[in-house]
Amino acid sequence: MIPAQFDYVRPTTVDEAVQALRDGGDDAKLLAGGQSLLPVLRLRMADPSLIIDLGGIPELKGVREEGNEVVVGAMTSHYDVTRDDTLRQHVALIGEATKTVADPQVRHRGTLGGALAHADPAGDLAAPALALDAQFVIAGSGGTRTVAAADFFEDYFTTAIGEGELLTEIRFPKYTGWGARYEKFNRVAQAWSIVAVAATVKVDGGKITDARIGLTNMAGTPVRARGVESALVGQSASEDTVRQAAQAAAEGTSPTADADAGSDYREHLARVLTGRAVLAAAG
């Protein structure tokens, strides 16, 4: 790979990284795991003058519990997310989705924060973050601020992270005991999702008492299937009722059309996969 020439810095604290962003101006790019940035550099679709490598900042890595939340450092690798017991116990959906990301090499390099900040509508982690009502902690020169997932994803590749800011943490409420399933549909194992559905449900005595569903690649941003969520609550977790509720999955979406799928096919997939995801999560 031969990208255009750039300068490179590797800060060791968040403050240094914020300072580097300020010094670098418009042209600076943050490097997390590099799984999206490097292909873009390779194809020379971007030519930043400065690359700020976040790989040397220990405070951005790791998973910890804080009261009713599980906090994941933005630079925690996909691999570490999939292996973390705290997440598995309290936020199972994020690990379910993360283990479908590309292949083991990518999961070792790629990071949760990098993927979310990139905000690719076909990426696998935004829909679960939205479904889980995650909070995004963003650091800038004025300190930190917290943005809810519903406000974080603004458009294709666009988030609430402003100029001179960086994502430091993702805070998930606990969903202890909820079932989870990420139903991903793609052409080959390492490909992006054509459509995917992130579902986590709480089942009590055979009845669904709460549900959260996020859709991947059904619009420029991840979409909550709220119609399905409300239709599920109070229902038995049977195939018929779940599939009936899932018919609302494509409401409010605006999927794209490409060689892999027309928008009608994506809407159809959203309904089918939502039914499957909920059934699996409830099972």
Place this chain on the structure above:
Amino acid sequence: MTTTENTPTQEIGRDRRRKEDRRLITGRTRWTDNQALTGLLHISIVRSPFAHADIKGIDTSAAKQVPGVVAVYSAADLGADQVQLPCAWPITKDMKAPQRPALAGSRVNFAGEGVAVVVARSAAIAKDAAELVEVDYSELEPVLDMEEALKDGATLVHPEIGTNANAQWVFDSGEAGSGGSVAEALKKAESDDDQIIVRRRFRQQRLVPVFMEPRSTVVDPNAEQLTMWSSTQVPHILKTMLALTLGLPEHKIRVIAPDVGGGFGGKIAVAPEEVVTLLVAQKTGKPVKWTETRSESLLTAHHGRDQVQELAMSVTKDGRITGLDVRLIADMGAYLGLVGPGVPILGAFMFNAIYKIPAYRFDCTNVFTTKTLTDAYRGAGRPEATFGIERLMDEAALELGMEPLEFREKNWIKHEEFPFTTVSTLTYDTGNYEAATAQAKQMFDYDGLRREQQERRRRGDVKQLGIGISTFTEMCGLAPSRVLGSLDYGAGGWETASIRMQPTGKAEVVVGVSPHGQGHETAFSQIVADQLGVPFEDVEILHGDTQSSYKGLDTYGSRSLAVGGIAVVKAAEKVVEKAKPIAAHMLEASEGDLEFSGGKFTVKGTDKGVGIQDIALAVFAAHDYPEGIEPDIDAHATFDPENFSFPHGTHLCAVEVDTETGFVEMYKYVCVDDVGNVINPLIVEGQVHGGLAQGIAQALYEEAAYDDQGTLLSGTLVDYTLPSAADLISFDTANTTTASTTNPLGVKGVGEAGTIASTPAVVNSVLDAIRHLGVKDIDMPTTPYRVWTAIQNASGHAGRADEANVASPGAGLGSTARDMPEGGNL
């Protein structure tokens, strides 16, 4: 089998781990790109973003200003526009062959064609500066559809040849005398109540032979011979062709193919970039390197397949084929590659496959379009033919209401009928289709899976099961030189080997075939170990350097063992022959009393003997040897096969089709291949596995797609969906063995068999799963979207209505396509 049969140390048949793998897998070896010569310069090629355009001007001034840039050359600066890259296979006397330059001078004919070259002190500088070369293009209409291109008034890719048709090649068994007239057979069938005619149109999509190591070339103009290292399958052909193409004295050129990381036919070429690298090296007087990026490789290295097939088969209602009419249109792309026009023609001999077909006609028209040129890709012509016939056999069985395997058996050549001369004039030496099929059915549990299929249908399961069959044969071991001559091919098909016995008894074996991942070093060492009775470890295989391996025809067409391996046997026999009088002398016996076994000459009836490794030392010392002979037991042999080899097999595939989503999942894959005697079962299995992966990939995953402007949409490995191990299943492979009678080892080729056989088995299985829903056909690759759409259409729902040409260059990096500029850089 030969001399050492039944000895405990026999190497042939052992599943030796490959001796070359440690260095290949760890990368601790010499790929071309690893060559680092003093003063090395690097080039980057400026390529056209347009499929068809006049070049109005090139401004190199900004690029020349970049520090580290040595020169920027247009085509004319190098004379690269005057070069005529070779096509070695003029398939007809009146074939139209446009000039194929090394760099385009006045017009580009496909997106990705080179127009200028930047020379710099580093590859990075060359690449940066290449972006600053300003080319003024005037766009022309692209020519993209093969059938449209043949119509009157179509835009011409090359106006100077007056047509988009390259050549038309026809075989008619009635005219050849090898069978009846198809025209008559079809006419008769039309008016015969006891016959039907099955007509189908199939599409062979365009594929890319994605080799692991991108192409790379280094040229040193200052060595005693002009030396080219290149990641090529064909160093010998390349050397001769460079001499002929550029007017260089052949003895002043040395070509080296060091370790090469895959080819699959994609490195059978005299590439424009190889010539440009050489021209720049000559012009600058410095060693020069070119290494392509993956995207450059996908865009500009030759593609494969790309045919429209119109097939008609007449068949009696009780299931006997009476005629087969094949009409092909084959996309050559913008130019003719080294053997490009001949690739579809190889299919002429394979459409009749394993079947007894009394009347046969093959009619292929090659067409120029403004796309990347097509040439050999694993199987080259035979996968296309095998797909056509094996799909058609299923379709005919369906129309006849016959079980598809029974219909095949009714028509195939019975094992007692070999040798069998086919309607396309080949003589199949051996085979046993009954045995391979019986074993495959048993391994597959064919009847059990058919029952499961019925049960799933009855229950209306979401996941329906489909079973697909391919009973294939192929012609490989290219090739008898006389046959190639009759097909107007530009070279022979022989192969060479030399054995050099070292004073210490070790053997250096120089081969003319040129491995690029197949395991030749291991397999040939096993053969030599048995032939000479020396330890496996004492044999070294040398290849790929025209200084040591001065004569050869390289590796393609599953020829390395069936042709090159036999040359090794012949050379070893000569070594033994030359050693015999010396052994007699040493043993003070007469030659007639000697026998050679296990590496040792012994005097019959005694325990007196001398080893061949000792004889090697004796002739090195040369202190005492018989009068009148040379003190030398080294030998060289050339083997020209008398026939092709004809591996065959039965491949059975089961898939689950998710009828709600259209997703196809492999369920079971069994293949029983007859590749004759096996030298190394592990290597054979590896070849079959890799071949299957590529054949299955054609059926389910891969397509080189262009947009309506002639821009390649699958220009990265994100868009060109190669499957990985995660997408495939564990294959159940086995072998039946009918030894080939055309060579002393009884071997047949195996390199392409899996690719040739598997594609129709998979597509047949996909259709078999959903045909009851009304689906008749699905183009390859049978993507989920296509499968779902076919089911929707069959059930009366519109689908795929909004499929738009929305993909753009670089699409597939997630969804970044929307934000990307046209014609993203490579």
